[in-house]
Structures are given as structure tokens and as C-alpha cells.
Amino acid sequence: MAVVQEQTKRESGRIKDVNQKRVLDSYTRAKRLRKQLEALEQDNFQEDPQANLVIPNKRLPQFDSNEGSNPAKKKKKTRGDHFKQRFRKTFNMLVEEEQLSMQEPPNYLTACIPPSKTPDRKFCAVCGFPSNYTCVSCGARYCCVKCLGTHQDTRCLKWTV
């Protein structure tokens, strides 16, 4: 009796586990892809090694990019810096300005190449070889059981990019 009970318990436990297997919705999948593509545009992965360093009497470059501008650390303006202030724009601001300017095409926005007419090709997210299978949980591609295992152990639902 006891043995059977044990077995049923284990069995139901496994079924429960399968039922609860999370599946990423299309919104999360799209967000994941967007984050990955943004990472490919980054200049650096690591932190600035001199981020906390103050060099006195030395011109330090200022970041006018979107991330982490620190108004408290603003350097003393020279004449040149002052009159260039109006040119300090991030890339997104420049694109926005172009959108609003009603500038006749061709321009930056109209020059983008359209999508390919050929179908997408599929590659294993682990080893990079052509793949035939799709991970049910996250939509990543894999080519074999071994790569699926690696994928589930490393990225799949664990991966927050």
C-alpha cells in the first residue's frame, strides 16, 4: 500500500510540474529580442573603469547620451561649450526632430531598407548550426537534445537580458 501511495504521489507531482511549465507570451518574446538587438548596439558591456574618478583641471568628456547624465558633476563651461549647447542632442532626439521637420524625402527615415523577401533561416540558439526544433517555452531554436538541455539549463526561462 505504502509503495503504491508513494508512486501515485510522485506521478501526480510530475504531472503538476508539466502543467505548470511556463510559456513565454509573444510580448515577452518580442521584448527579449528587442533587448538582444539593443545589446548589439552597445559601445561597452562593462562599467566605465574610471566612473568614480575625478581628475582635477582636466577636460573630461561629458556624456550627453540618454543614460545616466549627472547634472551635479557639470563642468565649468568654456565659451566653446556654451555656444554648442544647442547641438547637444541624443540620436533619438535627432530622429524625432527629423520626423517633426516635415523634411521632404529622402531622409534618414525613408532610407531604411525594407524586409527581405526570402524566408528566415533557423539556427540553434546554443551551437549556431541549422536547427529544426523550437523550444515550446520561449520560442528559441535548438538542434538536438543536448542543445535543448543546455538551453533549458542556461537561458530559456532563466534568461533576463
Added chain:
Amino acid sequence: MRDGKVAIIFKRLVPNCIMKAKNERRKQYIGSQIDDCKDLSGIFYLLPFQKGYLVNWDVQRQVWEHTFGKDVMNLEPEDTNAIIAEPYFDFSSIQEAMNEIYFEEYNFKAILRTNAGTLSAFKNRQEEPNQLCCLLVDCGYSFTHIAPYYNGKKVGSAIRRVNIGGKVLTNHLKEIISYRQLHVMDETYVMNQVKEDVCYVSLDFFGDMKIAKLKGQENTIVRDYILPDFSHSKRGYLKQDDTKLKPHEQTVRMNNERFAVPEILFHPSDIGIQEMGVSEAIVHVINNCPTDMRPHLFKNILLTGGNAMFPGFKERVESDVRSMAPALYDVRVTKPVNPITHAWEGGKLLSTSKNFSSLMVTRDEYNEHGHSICWEKFDV
């Protein structure tokens, strides 16, 4: 020459960035100063450009001042004419900032602002005067432009941009090597060299995939690359088959990565960017030009920019375009001796041409007319 002056034309390539080294806590390397840096691991970059456009003027001015100064060119801007190459469709705000900085801050004698591709197309036209058109491909760091030229003039409405360049390739290589083998996310400088040293454009992509799957001697693609450790070596290199690794040596194994990374130029959708690749885009751009221009464009495709240096790049473009072009048209693809400095060579040639001075705007003209004369004369 009799007066003892010799005209020296020299070109200097200066990295357009400021770099910081992991082990140099206080120093910054501006442009070519990086040559003095002994340990290039974990280099941190400050780049003036974002997505191919100038946005960080503080960094840019430091690089310019370093380049104009005694360390590099040692020039007097007041007596100097400058040709400045800007990306296609440069934003108005950036164009005006260029005028102001070059004339009001640096006081250059005269400037000509144009596109790098226009300079390359000019050189092509000088060398091949019989060619009526040129399809200029500039495959650079931030993106790739495909620009048709007719009689030396760009056909602006037909120019298209593919948002893939060398930066995406290096970052992608970093990402897959870090996931598959060894954490190299901080090693942009080193991994960029790995890319340059061992990557190639495949002429038979799925065939090469099959070879890369083979084991042992049959796999003729796989390579082990010895990373620089910056005490024994400053640059990485390919491991020779028969040599044993020394204890301090660390390798990355480059297998399908060798050709799957540059393949992104031809299939951006391989990494989820829904755009045509370079070859398909070339054909698309030509087919959007007037019918009578098309055969002339197909037979004069000029490849420039750093990615044209990949072994196989030219051959791949040639065979792809050949397979998509109408059969009765000739397809001819040219890769200049140095695709990176080709635009510079074009600018050098232009500066000796008869009507060069009429293309420039002088400081006096700018002082009198301001931006308007620049908008009038420069076609950026």
C-alpha cells in the same frame, strides 16, 4: 625642390574615439594615443558617434584637437582646407554644428563637406571615365549604405541603408563566444581583432555548415585562436596545428562562428533584424532606379568600407547579385586595394582637381553668408 620644401602627402588613420584601459586608472587614450597602451584587455570606449551619427561633441572635439595638434598632423587651421566626410542623410542640426565648429571654433580656411561615398565614386569616375554610373556600397562600422551615382552625382532618392555594420558583428561574436566558451563581453578590442583575423564570408553557407559539423581532420574550417595576454603577446594569432599550448596561452575555438558572423551582413534576419542583406539590397536599389540606368549600375558595383576586407566578401556579392540580376545584364563588382581608405584617396584626388576651389566654402564666405551658403554648396 629648390626652396627646400617638399610636398608630402601622408595619410594617418586615427581611431575616432577615446579609450580607457582597465589597468591604467588615470589615463585616457585619445585617438592614436592608444598605440602607447601596453595592455589592451578590457578597453572601455567613448565614441562620438551613435548609430553612425555624431552625437557626442565633447569626445569628438578632443579627438579632432588631438588629430590637428602636434602629435598627429600639426596643422594651422587658418591656413588649411579640409574635406569632411559625413554619413548620408546627416541630420540638419549636426550639419550646422559642423559649419560652426570648423569655421567659428577652429577657423579653417575653407571646407568641403560631403559623403565618403561621393569621394569614392569620384575616384571611380576618374579611373573609369567610360562608366556612366556607379553603385557605391559603403559597408562600415555602424551601417551599410547602397548609393547609386549617375554621372558622378548621387541619386539621393534611391539610396538605402542596411542597419548592419562591423559593430554589430563584433558584438554578436562577443555574445556567442561568451555563451559558448569563455566570457569575453568586456573584450571588444580583442574580439574585433579575432573577427578581422579569422572570419570570412562563405560562398556556400550551408555547405560550410556541414563541414563545420565534421570531426577531426575532415573539419577544414575550425581554427584555434590564441588570445593575446599582453605580457607575452600584444596581438592574438592563429594556433598552428602541430604546436602545443604554453601554460599562459588561452584560446577561443572558431568554428561556424568564422562565417556565421559575417553572414549577418547578407542575412540580417539570422539575428532577428528584419531587413534585406547587402546583396538583396543592391538589387533592390538598382531596380528602383530608372530602367536605362540599371545595366550601367550592375556593371559597376564598387565595394568600400571595412567589411569589404572580409575574405570572400566581393565574391559573395558578385555571385549573389549575378543570380538575382536579369540574365542579359553584365555584373561586375570591384573591391579597391584598400576599401577603408578609398574615400580618402578620392578626397586627395578631388583636392587636386581643377574645380576643387569652387566646391569649397571659405571662411570669408561663411562669415558673410552663414549657414545658407553651406546648405547651397554642400550636398550631404
